[in-house]
Amino acid sequence: MTHSDEIPRPRGERDVRYFKGSTDGKRPLTKDPLEGAASAYDLVVIGSGLGGLTAANVLGRAGHGVALLEQHYNFGGLATWFRRKGGHTFDISLHGFPIGMKKTCRKYWTQEIADSIEQLDGVRFDNPQFSFETEFTRVDFTNKLVDVFGLERAKVEAFYDELRRMDFFDPTTETTGELLERCFPGRNDVHRLLMEPISYANGSTLDDPAISYGIVFSNFMSKGVYTFSGGTDTLIKKMKAELVANGVEIFNSVLVDKIVIEESPMGERRVAGVEALGRFIAAKAVVSNANVLTTVHKLVGAAHFDPDFVAKAGKVRLNTSSCQVYMGVRDGAELPWVTDLLFTSTRPTFTSESLCDFHGESRTFSFYYPKTRPQGRPRYSVVSSTNARWEDWAELDQAAYDAAKDKLAADTLACLEGYVPGVGGLIDHVEVATPRTFAFYTEHPTGTSFGTKFEGLEVSTQLPDEIGGLFHAGSVGIIMSGWLGAANYGAICANKVDAWLYSLAEVSA
Ligand SMILES: Cc1cc2nc3c(=O)[nH]c(=O)nc-3n(C[C@H](O)[C@H](O)[C@H](O)COP(=O)(O)OP(=O)(O)OC[C@H]3O[C@@H](n4cnc5c(N)ncnc54)[C@H](O)[C@@H]3O)c2cc1C
Numbered sequence: 280m281t282h283s284d285e286i287p288r289p290r291g292e293r294d295v296r297y298f299k300g301s302t303d304g305k306r307p308l309t310k311d312p313l314e315g316a317a318s319a320y321d322l323v324v325i326g327s328g329l330g331g332l333t334a335a336n337v338l339g340r341a342g343h344g345v346a347l348l349e350q351h352y353n354f355g356g357l358a359t360w361f362r363r364k365g366g367h368t369f370d371i372s373l374h375g376f377p378i379g380m381k382k383t384c385r386k387y388w389t390q391e392i393a394d395s396i397e398q399l400d401g402v403r404f405d406n407p408q409f410s411f412e413t414e415f416t417r418v419d420f421t422n423k424l425v426d427v428f429g430l431e432r433a434k435v436e437a438f439y440d441e442l443r444r445m446d447f448f449d450p451t452t453e454t455t456g457e458l459l460e461r462c463f464p465g466r467n468d469v470h471r472l473l474m475e476p477i478s479y480a481n482g483s484t485l486d487d488p489a490i491s492y493g494i495v496f497s498n499f500m501s502k503g504v505y506t507f508s509g510g511t512d513t514l515i516k517k518m519k520a521e522l523v524a525n526g527v528e529i530f531n532s533v534l535v536d537k538i539v540i541e542e543s544p545m546g547e548r549r550v551a552g553v554e555a556l557g558r559f560i561a562a563k564a565v566v567s568n569a570n571v572l573t574t575v576h577k578l579v580g581a582a583h584f585d586p587d588f589v590a591k592a593g594k595v596r597l598n599t600s601s602c603q604v605y606m607g608v609r610d611g612a613e614l615p616w617v618t619d620l621l622f623t624s625t626r627p628t629f630t631s632e633s634l635c636d637f638h639g640e641s642r643t644f645s646f647y648y649p650k651t652r653p654q655g656r657p658r659y660s661v662v663s664s665t666n667a668r669w670e671d672w673a674e675l676d677q678a679a680y681d682a683a684k685d686k687l688a689a690d691t692l693a694c695l696e697g698y699v700p701g702v703g704g705l706i707d708h709v710e711v712a713t714p715r716t717f718a719f720y721t722e723h724p725t726g727t728s729f730g731t732k733f734e735g736l737e738v739s740t741q742l743p744d745e746i747g748g749l750f751h752a753g754s755v756g757i758i759m760s761g762w763l764g765a766a767n768y769g770a771i772c773a774n775k776v777d778a779w780l781y782s783l784a785e786v787s788a
Pocket of ligand 1: 325326327328329330331348349354355357371372374375376480533534535536568570601602664717720721722723729730752753754760761762766
């Protein structure tokens with residue numbers, strides 16, 4: 280979806296001010312979003328997801344001239360929020376991340392940001408195979424596997440140790456499903472416990488490589504699940520302030536159309552800059568935080584790459600998308616304590632596919648209480664998330680689309696009612712997001728929430744070998760996705776950009 284989806288309406292009409300995203304198009308631009316932009320920078324970062332933001336901050340702090348261009352009016356990418364009438368604020372992807380995010384924020388952002396990261400009190404599972412609350416720490420999780428599932432402690436420890444020993448460069452072809460079956464044969468209930476939270480966190484399935492599971496699970500399985508206290512709006516506000524303090528020039532509502540490539544007479548390809556809003560901005564390096572396939576095919580164009588590389592990129596599979604239901608509790612009402620994160624399903628057994636059901640029986644509830652999301656007045660909200668397939672939603676006509684959204688909202692409220700009887704009477708705002716919504720707001724193909732499958736990582740890291748000064752930092756390869764993966768990948772990418780810019784400086788010195 281592009282700006283051409285806008286529905287032009289006469290100026291001054293009241294409803295011009297309310298845009299419902301994927302339904303009635305993007306807000307028309309009323310001023311030049313690139314006002315004040317220079318004609319050239321050391322580097323341009325396309326996109327302000329956590330990968331783009333972190334790359335921009337590290338490089339700005341290192342003294343490079345950085346422009347960050349984001350097509351949305353908000354910064355943060357999927358790490359974002361929106362407000363609705365009645366004082367509601369909803370977070371999109373702030374459900375939980377590993378403790379490692381604290382170190383990442385301290386190192387690449389500020390101590391203050393790191394200090395706002397707090398552990399969730401409760402993670403609950405409820406399905407026909409098991410039902411309990413866990414701290415999601417290694418100690419508590421091990422106890423559950425031993426006491427509830429009857430596994431030998433030594434076997435559980437050996438499993439963790441095997442995951443920790445996994446080497447990224449080990450050429451094993453084992454899938455996650457095979458790994459789980461080898462370690463816990465015939466135990467679908469154990470597989471469910473070990474896999475379900477990871478699938479929700481990064482869209483991975485039992486068919487994905489065991490290595491991607493091992494790395495992500497090991498990150499989570501240490502000291503519990505964490506959140507940013509104060510919400511995404513506070514986080515992004517602090518990040519923007521830090522970017523500006525580090526000299527990064529940030530621009531919203533700027534859709535980059537093209538990464539411009541120049542070719543030397545010797546056939547060497549290099550980035551020359553970007554085109555956005557009909558303007559050329561020169562840059563010695565470009566970091567794309569857009570999806571890696573968008574970067575190759577749309578922003579650069581296949582003609583600028585070696586055919587073998589294009590063929591390799593052509594085999595990269597996109598990851599799944601998401602549906603969410605946002606439920607706001609009315610001002611003054613209180614939500615009783617349930618837990619922070621609830622993985623719930625009525626499915627008798629676990630399959631990866633079932634997490635993407637069009638009318639799913641499996642969902643994750645995030646409960647936002649004033650303790651984790653302090654704001655002016657104490658407010659409560661619940662966000663339900665499910666993994667989802669683009670194909671199920673893409674072709675629905677408007678009536679079918681609206682009906683499917685209504686059904687999702689009704690099913691979700693009915694499910695929530697089972698945990699909070701009478702909750703319908705407390706909620707005064709319900710809204711649904713689908714893969715179409717995610718595609719609309721992020722420009723990600725098929726609304727992918729978690730980038731690409733494993734093979735996308737190689738394509739992402741090889742971009743600078745194909746075109747000098749072209750880098751990618753964003754959810755890719757399962758491992759480099761989620762808040763921690765995306766932010767860390769931004770920092771890794773920044774180091775490579777830094778080296779590239781210094782190499783250029785040395786050549787011209
Ligand atoms: C429903 C949902 C729940 C999630 N829950 C969690 C969770 O609890 N914990 C967790 O760790 N992770 C979670 N994630 C995943 C996590 O949010 C993402 O992996 C991470 O935020 C992605 O960061 P990114 O750097 O890849 O960029 P993205 O967030 O994908 O942002 C990319 C940015 O690039 C911009 N852009 C794209 N093209 C252009 C262009 N041409 N010009 C200008 N700008 C452009 C987009 O507008 C966007 O802002 C969740 C994701 C979803 C969808």
